Amino acid sequence: MKTTLATFSVGVASVALLSACSHLGGQQDIAQSLPLSAAKPAAMLGNCVDITAKFKYDKLRITSSVPVAAGAVAMGGAPTAPKTAYDAPAHCLVKGVMDERKGVDGKDYAIGFEMRLPTQWNGRFYHQVNGGLDGVVQPALGALGGGPLTGALHQGFAVISSDAGHNGSQNPSFGADPEARQNYGYGAVGKLTPMAKSLITATYGKAPDRSYIGGCSNGGRHTMVAASRYADQYDGYLVGAPGYRLPQAALAQVWGSAHWKDLSPETPLAASSLTHPFAPSVKLPDISLGFNAQDRQIVANAILSKCDALDGAKDGMVQDVAACQKAFDVVRDVPTCTAGRDGTCLSNLQKTTVAKVFAGGKTSDGKPFYANFPFDAGISAANWAAWKYQNSQALDPGALSYIFAGDVRTVKAFDKNYDDLNSAIYSKPAGFSQSSDEIMSPVGYDKPNYMGALQKRGAKMLTYHGVSDAVFSELDTRAWVDRVSSNVPNSGNVVRHFSVPGMSHCSAGPAADQFDALTPLVKWVEQGIAPESIVASVRGAGNAGGVNAELPKEWSNTRTRPLCAYPKVATYKGNGSIEDASNFSCQ
Ligand SMILES: [Ca+2]
Numbered sequence: 001m002k003t004t005l006a007t008f009s010v011g012v013a014s015v016a017l018l019s020a021c022s023h024l025g026g027q028q029d030i031a032q033s034l035p036l037s038a039a040k041p042a043a044m045l046g047n048c049v050d051i052t053a054k055f056k057y058d059k060l061r062i063t064s065s066v067p068v069a070a071g072a073v074a075m076g077g078a079p080t081a082p083k084t085a086y087d088a089p090a091h092c093l094v095k096g097v098m099d100e101r102k103g104v105d106g107k108d109y110a111i112g113f114e115m116r117l118p119t120q121w122n123g124r125f126y127h128q129v130n131g132g133l134d135g136v137v138q139p140a141l142g143a144l145g146g147g148p149l150t151g152a153l154h155q156g157f158a159v160i161s162s163d164a165g166h167n168g169s170q171n172p173s174f175g176a177d178p179e180a181r182q183n184y185g186y187g188a189v190g191k192l193t194p195m196a197k198s199l200i201t202a203t204y205g206k207a208p209d210r211s212y213i214g215g216c217s218n219g220g221r222h223t224m225v226a227a228s229r230y231a232d233q234y235d236g237y238l239v240g241a242p243g244y245r246l247p248q249a250a251l252a253q254v255w256g257s258a259h260w261k262d263l264s265p266e267t268p269l270a271a272s273s274l275t276h277p278f279a280p281s282v283k284l285p286d287i288s289l290g291f292n293a294q295d296r297q298i299v300a301n302a303i304l305s306k307c308d309a310l311d312g313a314k315d316g317m318v319q320d321v322a323a324c325q326k327a328f329d330v331v332r333d334v335p336t337c338t339a340g341r342d343g344t345c346l347s348n349l350q351k352t353t354v355a356k357v358f359a360g361g362k363t364s365d366g367k368p369f370y371a372n373f374p375f376d377a378g379i380s381a382a383n384w385a386a387w388k389y390q391n392s393q394a395l396d397p398g399a400l401s402y403i404f405a406g407d408v409r410t411v412k413a414f415d416k417n418y419d420d421l422n423s424a425i426y427s428k429p430a431g432f433s434q435s436s437d438e439i440m441s442p443v444g445y446d447k448p449n450y451m452g453a454l455q456k457r458g459a460k461m462l463t464y465h466g467v468s469d470a471v472f473s474e475l476d477t478r479a480w481v482d483r484v485s486s487n488v489p490n491s492g493n494v495v496r497h498f499s500v501p502g503m504s505h506c507s508a509g510p511a512a513d514q515f516d517a518l519t520p521l522v523k524w525v526e527q528g529i530a531p532e533s534i535v536a537s538v539r540g541a542g543n544a545g546g547v548n549a550e551l552p553k554e555w556s557n558t559r560t561r562p563l564c565a566y567p568k569v570a571t572y573k574g575n576g577s578i579e580d581a582s583n584f585s586c587q
Contacts, residue, residue, distance in 0.1 A: 378468025
């Protein structure tokens with residue numbers, strides 16, 4: 001078969017993505033009411049293998065391009081048998097590297113990526129941005145966050161995924177190299193985007209009609225940063241549990257661990273189950289002992305007794321998050337132990353410590369450096385403990401030391417005074433032209449006027465966040481949405497936020513955590529239908545996306561709930577099964 005793959009000249013961002021905007025004439029009122037035109041499908045031209053030799057782009061080396069048969073991979077990357085709805089369609093898997101170079105630390109760096117180009121393409125591009133410290137090319141299946149249900153590749157998008165410019169999961173040492181740090185912050189997205197669009201053009205004979213970017217956690221951060229820096233490159237931004245103040249959140253984690261330590265008996269190191277990932281011989285004290293799973297269930301029960309019915313249904317879900325923060329007081333509403341811990345009460349020190357950590361990280365003179373956290377029924381979940389007790393010791397100190405604190409330094413464990421680290425987040429160390437706050441966070445996140453630029457061209461952002469997220473506060477995402485609302489008129493035209501009660505960080509917890517937020521985003525962008533609610537399901541027995549072991553026994557295996565556009569609350573209509581989303585409305 002004769003290929004029609006074009007050879008591209010170097011450094012050309014070849015697409016005119018915004019053609020649909022040209023008729024809007026810059027009139028904001030019109031731009032706000034008209035959707036962008038819908039993407040049109042196309043089939044792959046030529047053959048997949050030829051891409052390796054034929055596609056040229058500045059500072060790009062394609063290492064392989066191979067066809068992947070329909071059903072050969074599913075969500076999570078594993079082969080499936082028998083076939084399920086989670087199977088990926090037939091596609092071309094392209095792997096490569098951009099910007100191969102030597103870092104100032106003498107190490108080799110490159111932006112590693114893979115791109116999956118479906119044989120039958122829906123005309124859209126999806127940039128899958130990943131979590132944690134990046135460093136690994138996750139399969140470009142277009143994972144959407146929440147309990148797995150579908151992915152962008154499954155829906156026919158051409159999908160790219162990258163390691164964000166360094167190699168090695170959970171290894172923060174790349175922070176010594178300014179460009180690697182910048183690539184992790186935002187540079188890799190900026191460099192890959194025009195290349196990916198050119199590759200799409202070469203593969204299908206036209207540029208993507210519509211482009212989307214999305215991810216959860218650090219991926220949510222990437223997406224929010226892209227909205228501030230690359231507002232002209234994407235039409236839809238899917239933001240999950242965004243760590244949009246990642247350095248500050250990491251600092252709050254370390255600060256929190258010092259407070260949990262107040263409650264914990266000294267653990268003989270030999271008995272500790274935790275080891276430090278960068279120095280495997282170092283054991284970490286088990287700070288989870290002082291506010292353990294049983295204690296957290298006591299708090300969850302107290303939260304439910306105050307807050308569950310506020311949404312009209314005693315269903316084990318606190319849907320009116322804002323009302324609950326007013327109704328519940330951990331010191332007042334949790335029984336105080338008069339003798340030892342007996343499974344029904346907490347000590348005064350436990351309660352004041354929980355209250356202190358939930359109130360958010362503070363400097364020595366009481367100024368908040370990170371957000372407060374909402375009280376919610378998911379405090380009992382395992383992922384909550386993993387973030388507060390394990391990652392706060394094993395992941396966050398390393399990230400602060402090498403990436404977020406400016407110059408590389410040692411983070412003193414269990415110190416309550418981190419004023420110098422807080423200052424360092426905003427300082428420019430020798431050899432760096434930007435602070436960590438500038439590199440990692442959306443430009444001007446305190447006054448997000450850049451959302452006005454998205455609004456003018458008809459682009460949209462959809463955010464979602466588990467209320468029981470223990471590392472990035474859902475209230476911080478609400479606060480950002482509120483700031484957009486204060487700075488951009490009619491902000492409901494450009495950003496809508498969906499809280500997921502009970503959900504831990506990105507998925508899991510006692511929650512309806514399985515939902516597809518991409519389809520409503522596409523409808524909003526391309527048809528002008530703004531999402532009012534998204535139906536979410538629990539992952540009970542038999543769920544093909546993986547069973548959620550933390551669902552309360554009393555819940556139906558197929559419970560559904562509407563996730564409502566903030567500030568509306570999923571409210572029980574007063575009759576009908578509480579297991580069914582249709583008996584709730586957004587009020
Ligand atoms: Ca309820």
